[in-house]
Amino acid sequence: MKKLYATLSLLLAAFTIGMAQPAVFDDDYAAGISFSAFGGSANSLTIDAANARPGSSGTKSLKVDVPAAGYTGGAMVAATNANLSAYNAVSFWVKASKAVTLNVSGLGNNAASDAYQTELNNVAVSTSWVKVIIPIPDASKLTAINGLFHFAEGSDEGAYTLWFDDITYENLTGGIIGTPTAVMDNQSLTKAVGGTFTATGVRATFPVNSVNTQITLKGVYLTFTSNPVGRITFDANGICTAATVGSATVTATLQGAAVTGSISVTVSGAASEPNTAAPTPPARSAGDVLSVYSADLYQRNRYQLESQLGAVYRSKRSTGGRQ
Numbered sequence: 001m002k003k004l005y006a007t008l009s010l011l012l013a014a015f016t017i018g019m020a021q022p023a024v025f026d027d028d029y030a031a032g033i034s035f036s037a038f039g040g041s042a043n044s045l046t047i048d049a050a051n052a053r054p055g056s057s058g059t060k061s062l063k064v065d066v067p068a069a070g071y072t073g074g075a076m077v078a079a080t081n082a083n084l085s086a087y088n089a090v091s092f093w094v095k096a097s098k099a100v101t102l103n104v105s106g107l108g109n110n111a112a113s114d115a116y117q118t119e120l121n122n123v124a125v126s127t128s129w130v131k132v133i134i135p136i137p138d139a140s141k142l143t144a145i146n147g148l149f150h151f152a153e154g155s156d157e158g159a160y161t162l163w164f165d166d167i168t169y170e171n172l173t174g175g176i177i178g179t180p181t182a183v184m185d186n187q188s189l190t191k192a193v194g195g196t197f198t199a200t201g202v203r204a205t206f207p208v209n210s211v212n213t214q215i216t217l218k219g220v221y222l223t224f225t226s227n228p229v230g231r232i233t234f235d236a237n238g239i240c241t242a243a244t245v246g247s248a249t250v251t252a253t254l255q256g257a258a259v260t261g262s263i264s265v266t267v268s269g270a271a272s273e274p275n276t277a278a279p280t281p282p283a284r285s286a287g288d289v290l291s292v293y294s295a296d297l298y299q300r301n302r303y304q305l306e307s308q309l310g311a312v313y314r315s316k317r318s319t320g321g322r323q
Contacts (some may be wrong), residue, residue: 016309022084023204024094024167027058036111037074038152042067053093061165064151068159072150073104075111076167080264084136087169088177090149091133096125097161100185103153104136110147115237117147118217124186125162135177135206135213135223138255141236154184178207182254182260184222192243194276196231198238199224220287222252222259223286234264242267 023030037043047061066072090107102123120134136142149167154256185201190285205212219238225234230246232319233241240250242265250263 004083008087014088021284022087022169024169024276025062025164026056026166026168029076032077032079033076033148034079035074035079036152037039038111041073041152042070043072047179048163051095051163053095053163056093056166058165061137061163061220064153064162065181066153066157066160066162067155069155071103071152073150075109075147075150077110078148082145082148083144084142084148084169085139087142087171088136088139089133089170089172090136090168091127091131091170092149092167092170093116093131094123094125094164095127095129095163097127098157099124099126100153100157100160100162101125102151102162105151106215107136107149108142108145108147108151109150110145114218116142116218118221119214120213120215129165133177133208133213135180135204135208135215137182137204137215137217141221147290153211160315176209178210179257180204180254181257182222182252182259183221184252184259184263187263189263190266190268190298192268193245195242195267196265197240197242197265199240199259199261201261214309219250219252222254223249224252226250231267240265243301245269 024033029035035043035045044065044067046063048059049060051063052059052060062070076210078129092105094102096102104119104121104126105123106117106119108114108118118134118137120132123132147167148238151164153162158212182202182204184203186196187200189197191197199222202222203214203221204217205214207213220236222238224232224234224238224240226234227249228246231242231244231246232250233243235241238265245267248267250265252259252261
């Protein structure tokens with residue numbers, strides 16, 4: 001009986017852990033999470049007990065005052081890296097003191113590095129609470145990140161107030177998030193052996209509750225291929241490196257589906273370092289050497305200039321000042 005009880009307890013614990021949704025903010029920042037401001041931002045963030053979201057398990061929200069000039073923005077950063085590979089979205093609830101457009105919300109930016117950045121731009125926000133879902137492009141890449149959520153909002157719509165609540169990671173099933181289509185910039189590059197580059201302008205469109213939602217993302221989420229194989233190599237951070245001389249075409253996939261766009265690369269030989277010393281100049285007599293800073297050179301140039309000006313003056317006199 002004890003053995004059966006222990007087994008059931010372990011199964012229950014495993015189920016609970018599997019179902020757990022790591023909160024970023026719920027009544028307050030989750031344990032070990034703090035706000036880190038973006039450079040140049042002006043921030044006024046407070047925990048607000050007067051605007052709790054109805055239906056929330058908590059009683060408070062995060063109040064953000066948007067300034068009349070400049071912008072507010074920053075990241076919610078974990079003290080230690082988190083493994084988020086079991087989740088396919090980060091979601092949050094938001095409302096505002098008037099109907100506005102939230103410029104930026106996302107994940108993978110810790111206010112010091114945006115290596116894993118994914119962003120949802122221009123979210124319509126009203127005076128009523130609305131849930132926003134940001135799909136994670138490829139969760140298998142998020143095994144150790146600490147930039148869990150970020151936002152930025154400019155003063156283009158004047159001063160007003162935003163409220164955030166229940167910012168959390170989720171594993172949404174049942175077709176809530178569909179298969180993405182993605183595109184990246186076409187590029188034509190020339191690189192020496194050892195030169196690096198990455199994909200730019202990467203966007204992915206996910207059906208979220210049957211509504212197409214476009215996000216921007218870094219190349220780290222893509223899986224790259226070089227044709228011919230080996231001419232370009234790739235690391236885990238989405239950095240492409242020119243490996244051998246010749247031409248190559250780089251393509252990519254996201255979640256196994258082809259990304260529209262390609263990178264054409266011409267790889268040249270690496271510039272070689274000189275392996276012979278410069279020749280030693282022949283010996284010269286000190287009397288034959290004229291320093292560019294010497295009085296002799298100054299006088300010589302002066303006499304040459306005066307001679308030329310004198311010739312021009314005499315020429316003008318002989319022609320009555322006409323040329």
